Amino acid sequence: xxxxxxxxxxxxxxxxxxxxxxxxxxxxxRWTALVVTILDLALSIALLAGFDTTTHExxxxxxxxWVPALGITxxxxxxxxxxxxxxxxxxxxxxxxxxxxVAIERKVKAFMVSLLAMQALxxxxxxxxxxxLFYVCWEAMLIPMYLIIGVWGGExxxxxxxxxxxxxxxxxxxxxxxxxxxxxxxxxxxxILALTARDLPFPVQAWLFFAFLIAFAVKVPMVPVHTWLPxxxxxxxxxxxxxxxxxxxxxxxxxxxxxxxxxxPEASVYFSPLMLALSALAIVYGGLLALxxxxxxxxxxxxxxxxxxxxxxxxxxxxxxxLEGGILQMxxxxxxxxxxxxxxxxxxxxxxxxSIADYGGLMKVAPVYxxxxxxxxxSSMALPGTNSFVGELLxxxxxxxxxxxxxxxxxxxxxxxxxxxxxxxxxxxxxxxxVSARFKIRDVNAREMVAILPLAVFVLWVGLxxxxxxxxxxVSVKHLLAEVHGEGSGQ
Amino acid sequence: MTDAALFQSIIASLPEIVVVTGACVLLxxxxxxxxxxxxxxxxxxxxxxxxxxxxxxxxASEVRPAYSGMFIADRFAVFFKLVFYLATILTFLLSRKYxxxxxxxxxxxxxxxxxxxxxxxxxxxxxxLLSIYVGLELMVLxxxxxxxxxxxxxxxxxxxxxxxxxxxxxxxxxxxxxxxIYGLTGTTQLNAMAQAVTGNPLDPxxxxxxxxxxxxxxxxxxxxxxxxxxxxxxxGAPTTITAFxxxxxxxxxxxxxxxxFLNPLVAASDVWIIVAVIAVVxxxxxxxxALVQDNFKRLLAYSSIAHAGFAxxxxxxxxxxxxxxxxxxxxxxxxxxxxxxxxxxxxxNGDFSGEVINDYAGFAKSHPGLALLMLIYLFSLAGxxxxxxxxxxxxxxxxxxxxxxxxxxxxxxxxxAVAAYFYIRIVMxxxxxxxxxxxxxxxxxxxxxxxxxxxLGTIGIGLFPAWFLGFAQQSAAGG
Numbered sequence: 001x002x003x004x005x006x007x008x009x010x011x012x013x014x015x016x017x018x019x020x021x022x023x024x025x026x027x028x029x030r031w032t033a034l035v036v037t038i039l040d041l042a043l044s045i046a047l048l049a050g051f052d053t054t055t056h057e058x059x060x061x062x063x064x065x066w067v068p069a070l071g072i073t074x075x076x077x078x079x080x081x082x083x084x085x086x087x088x089x090x091x092x093x094x095x096x097x098x099x100x101x102v103a104i105e106r107k108v109k110a111f112m113v114s115l116l117a118m119q120a121l122x123x124x125x126x127x128x129x130x131x132x133l134f135y136v137c138w139e140a141m142l143i144p145m146y147l148i149i150g151v152w153g154g155e156x157x158x159x160x161x162x163x164x165x166x167x168x169x170x171x172x173x174x175x176x177x178x179x180x181x182x183x184x185x186x187x188x189x190x191x192i193l194a195l196t197a198r199d200l201p202f203p204v205q206a207w208l209f210f211a212f213l214i215a216f217a218v219k220v221p222m223v224p225v226h227t228w229l230p231x232x233x234x235x236x237x238x239x240x241x242x243x244x245x246x247x248x249x250x251x252x253x254x255x256x257x258x259x260x261x262x263x264x265p266e267a268s269v270y271f272s273p274l275m276l277a278l279s280a281l282a283i284v285y286g287g288l289l290a291l292x293x294x295x296x297x298x299x300x301x302x303x304x305x306x307x308x309x310x311x312x313x314x315x316x317x318x319x320x321x322x323l324e325g326g327i328l329q330m331x332x333x334x335x336x337x338x339x340x341x342x343x344x345x346x347x348x349x350x351x352x353x354x355s356i357a358d359y360g361g362l363m364k365v366a367p368v369y370x371x372x373x374x375x376x377x378x379s380s381m382a383l384p385g386t387n388s389f390v391g392e393l394l395x396x397x398x399x400x401x402x403x404x405x406x407x408x409x410x411x412x413x414x415x416x417x418x419x420x421x422x423x424x425x426x427x428x429x430x431x432x433x434x435v436s437a438r439f440k441i442r443d444v445n446a447r448e449m450v451a452i453l454p455l456a457v458f459v460l461w462v463g464l465x466x467x468x469x470x471x472x473x474x475v476s477v478k479h480l481l482a483e484v485h486g487e488g489s490g491q
Numbered sequence: 492m493t494d495a496a497l498f499q500s501i502i503a504s505l506p507e508i509v510v511v512t513g514a515c516v517l518l519x520x521x522x523x524x525x526x527x528x529x530x531x532x533x534x535x536x537x538x539x540x541x542x543x544x545x546x547x548x549x550x551a552s553e554v555r556p557a558y559s560g561m562f563i564a565d566r567f568a569v570f571f572k573l574v575f576y577l578a579t580i581l582t583f584l585l586s587r588k589y590x591x592x593x594x595x596x597x598x599x600x601x602x603x604x605x606x607x608x609x610x611x612x613x614x615x616x617x618x619x620l621l622s623i624y625v626g627l628e629l630m631v632l633x634x635x636x637x638x639x640x641x642x643x644x645x646x647x648x649x650x651x652x653x654x655x656x657x658x659x660x661x662x663x664x665x666x667x668x669x670x671x672i673y674g675l676t677g678t679t680q681l682n683a684m685a686q687a688v689t690g691n692p693l694d695p696x697x698x699x700x701x702x703x704x705x706x707x708x709x710x711x712x713x714x715x716x717x718x719x720x721x722x723x724x725x726x727g728a729p730t731t732i733t734a735f736x737x738x739x740x741x742x743x744x745x746x747x748x749x750x751x752f753l754n755p756l757v758a759a760s761d762v763w764i765i766v767a768v769i770a771v772v773x774x775x776x777x778x779x780x781a782l783v784q785d786n787f788k789r790l791l792a793y794s795s796i797a798h799a800g801f802a803x804x805x806x807x808x809x810x811x812x813x814x815x816x817x818x819x820x821x822x823x824x825x826x827x828x829x830x831x832x833x834x835x836x837x838x839x840n841g842d843f844s845g846e847v848i849n850d851y852a853g854f855a856k857s858h859p860g861l862a863l864l865m866l867i868y869l870f871s872l873a874g875x876x877x878x879x880x881x882x883x884x885x886x887x888x889x890x891x892x893x894x895x896x897x898x899x900x901x902x903x904x905x906x907x908a909v910a911a912y913f914y915i916r917i918v919m920x921x922x923x924x925x926x927x928x929x930x931x932x933x934x935x936x937x938x939x940x941x942x943x944x945x946x947l948g949t950i951g952i953g954l955f956p957a958w959f960l961g962f963a964q965q966s967a968a969g970g
Contacts, residue, residue, distance in 0.1 A: 065957075066957065067956055067957040067960060068957060069957065069960050069961055069964060070886075070889065070960070110859065135876070136876040136877055136881070139875060139876045139881070140875065140876045140877050142875060143866075143870055143875060146915070146918075147922060150919060150922065150923045151922050151923055157923065158919055158923050161919070161923070162912075162915065162916075162919070165911075165915055166908065166911070166912060166915075169875075169908050169911055170905070170908045173904035173905065173907065173908055174901065174904065174905075176885070176888065176904060177888065177892065177897065177900050177901055177904055180885075180888055180889055180892045180900070181892055181897060183889070183892075184892060184893060
């Protein structure tokens, strides 16, 4: 066991949250939170820099006994898939602090503590190699997120926070039973790698698959358990929405990748048509709902359902392109939708309305804002040259290879995406400035630019030169596929 | 009994002797204490319990049967006694200021608590249906009186009366079961019972006897269908006594249940099916009825019914892990429940009762630190990691799934999702509503110490459960 870089990444925000407790002035709190998240981001970049892309083995592993009587350990490690999300989490963490700089006026300290606690737990989810540790982090996130939505959210925040809490809790509890059952079927261990190596009989796999599916589907969220998402997104403060869309939704998909596929391969193959159908449904249904929205934030929220449908479709296409596309799309969605929520937040801070009908002609009053909004809107509809194009193309080609009808539905969904996104952009940014003129709208300031720019860089970088990103996940994905299809899984 | 055996018996029951002697001395001293000097009583009572705890730990190294098979000092008993000491000491610490506010000036309050502790200790160590009965009655007699301690309050009188009548009925049922057992097997000793059965262990007479005993015991832990007294008694009793009852006597009830239910005679009679049904119904009733409560104490009463149901799931699982899971659950429950009760007791000040949940609106704004503590206890009661409450539930579920009761485990977790709702609702009131009043919590150093200690336990056991788990497992094995 070498230098505990992963623990450092995990405990930096946790320690930061502890330090914040002792600070008095709001500005000191903000700056400290920013420094902590930037430090964490730097550490996660160091992780990527030291990452060996030629092996699927877990790297930077650490193991410390935790509850030896039950075989529970504090075990961390990352492969290509998780390394990418550790980085994404750290990136969006810093962006969230910047996004809540002026948006959060009351109880700044408590908010930043929640935000940093969230970050520590999310990083824990992506780097846990022990199922118990994973579950603890997965579930503990409910507490800070519940507070973030419920205390700092909009008008209907209490209802939205409740709904979020109960949906995720109910889903996760069945997952817990699945985890315990897996523990006994897998030889009384919570070691994820050891459990992956086990061959479970198909009936066991099948019911475990459903126990896990409920938890992951709620988090993704897949239709029909998606209804908490629009409420939560609309009511959450901007930083909350960024975290929700950028990282939290990824956890469900990550769960499929880390548990369902490698541990329950036969069940995954067997149920993949069902999963593909649900994904196609999410893509089209989410797109249609987004088309009907007038609330800017709701539109982005429903588009998330549609986009996450692409992710699950890519995963359950169970071929190389689909999987790589799905994972890349998870990253892209985090960047792009995170940015879109940031933009919604920026305009809301200035106008205190989210109704699209209240805007118009932003191009004239806030040109920089409008230009960057265009970039992220185009990225969201997967225009060539942007990040989502690469991901969506891979998913579509994987999807068509898996099932023609599902691929066709996805294309329909992509068209819908173009319709609602272009419509949104036209009504918000173009046209006469008469409507939005009654608000005194300032263009983005330097602090906001600092939050926007890195996201914009990733939109173009992945769009124009996706190779480094695909390289990170490539070997891990191939290994995952081999495990699913039972080739070379004896290694 | 020879002199040597008597001496051994006295050694084995030394902690009990310490407590009962201390209680008697305090009973006399209490009459001499002048007004305004009551803190002497608190310190003296705490000292008595601490000496008893010391004696318990010193004697914990070996198993000591005593009083011709009526009593045993083993690890199992040690574990429960430590839980009782914890509950009693924290109740003492919480009581001082509260007693002033409520105008409870008499020293009997502390003495009765010590006698109740004595009864609980006998229950934990009893290995004979008769000594179980003696401990049980001693404990409940004290709690009857303590429940009615707010003499001027109608609610308190009513609660005490209800408690006495229903308690007497349940005792009668229990004794009837004991007499049937004695008639059929010729013994009341737990170990001798199974051997005494020569014929079919599923003899309807025996089954009936077991059912009666189960009914009597289930009353004490407040499980369905003998739960009706719980909300009224919890609401009417002084809050400190409610806190005590929800932890100490309940744990004592479970100590007896574990000893009796794991007895081969009872285990052979398929009684677990009844117990499983009781567990499910108890948890369901506690969780669903708690949803509509506006009174904090009533809500905690239903919550304690639901928690009893969850712990009974551990009894259903049986085996070493099952027993250990119940024990660990009770230990953790002692921390988190005394914590939340400590918060409610602290709120009782001046004209503020602290009993209506909506009165807590905006508490987080004026007292962020105390609100955070309440948040920790509530999330722990709801079973959300990384708090201890999660680990308690987790281990019960492990025991259930290990025995193949997956369906029961699923029911248990779904019902805890329901239960989570009302705990989270309180968090919502505390954190997400605007304050309507000025809060002036009655925070004495003792109350502070209690809150800090329980919070430490609630978080500490959650993060580092290994030692406590090992302790529970060893204690279960030694029983």
